[in-house]
Amino acid sequence: MRPAPVVETLAPPSRILTVPNAITLVRLACIPLFLWLLFSQDDRASAAWLLGIVGATDWVDGYAARHLHQVSELGKVLDPTADRLVFIVCGGAILIDGSVPTWFGVAVLAREIVVGATLVMLTVFGMQRFDVKWAGKAGTFALMFSLPAFLLAASDSPVADVAEVVAWVTGLPGLALSYYAAATYVPEARRALRAGREGRHS
Numbered sequence: 001m002r003p004a005p006v007v008e009t010l011a012p013p014s015r016i017l018t019v020p021n022a023i024t025l026v027r028l029a030c031i032p033l034f035l036w037l038l039f040s041q042d043d044r045a046s047a048a049w050l051l052g053i054v055g056a057t058d059w060v061d062g063y064a065a066r067h068l069h070q071v072s073e074l075g076k077v078l079d080p081t082a083d084r085l086v087f088i089v090c091g092g093a094i095l096i097d098g099s100v101p102t103w104f105g106v107a108v109l110a111r112e113i114v115v116g117a118t119l120v121m122l123t124v125f126g127m128q129r130f131d132v133k134w135a136g137k138a139g140t141f142a143l144m145f146s147l148p149a150f151l152l153a154a155s156d157s158p159v160a161d162v163a164e165v166v167a168w169v170t171g172l173p174g175l176a177l178s179y180y181a182a183a184t185y186v187p188e189a190r191r192a193l194r195a196g197r198e199g200r201h202s
Contacts, residue, residue, distance in 0.1 A: 023060055024078050030054050031089050038093055044155035048148040048163075051090055055144025058083060083140060087112045091147055099154035100147065107175055108143060115182050122189055126196040133188075136181035142174025 030050060037047040088109060095105035123129075149167035153160050 021078060023057075024082050027054050027057065028082050028085065031085065034090055035093055038097060038151075044097070044099065044151050045157040048152035048155060048157075051086075051148040051151065052145065054086060054090075055141075055148065058141065058144055084112055084116050087140075087143070087147075088116075094147055094151050097151070097154075100150040104150075104171060104175070108147070108178075111178055111182055115185065118189070122193055127189060127193040128196040129192070133181050133184055135177045135184065139174045139177030139179075139181055142170040143178060146171030146174055
């Protein structure tokens with residue numbers, strides 16, 4: 001007698017309570033803790049390590065979603081939103097603190113705000129969702145190391161000098177890749193907007 005086939009159960013796309021979504025929410029909850037450490041406790045080193053952990057675990061929620069078969073519509077929106085909030089809020093806080101060169105911090109924030117606002121606006125007008133390019137992922141990953149490294153370099157940590165080197169080594173290529181990715185999104189967004197509008201009228 002042949003054994004019964006194993007049926008793989010997938011989480012419905014509309015599901016909200018999933019492991020990857022919980023991981024993303026934990027990462028979001030680290031933002032106020034980061035602000036408290038930086039401004040209330042004046043503890044740049046601890047804030048930098050916390051932000052570094054948040055950045056280094058950026059891939060965990062996506063990995064969990066794929067391997068636990070818990071990809072959800074909420075997760076597709078929540079994960080990139082969390083990344084953008086980390087950049088804008090924590091990056092802005094580091095800029096206010098003066099731990100990052102002004103031109104670098106402004107360049108990072110300007111890119112995130114412009115790209116984020118544009119995508120939201122185009123989505124309202126019917127743009128279909130499209131995947132992030134490898135350059136965007138690589139740039140984001142590099143900058144998530146660079147920003148806390150700049151903060152750690154401005155602290156009294158014994159590894160401050162090493163952190164400054166890491167900040168520039170990851171920051172410059174990360175910034176270049178992020179702007180390159182933003183440029184490649186222009187034709188992608190046009191196609192996705194056109195496809196979305198055609199889908200509405202079909």
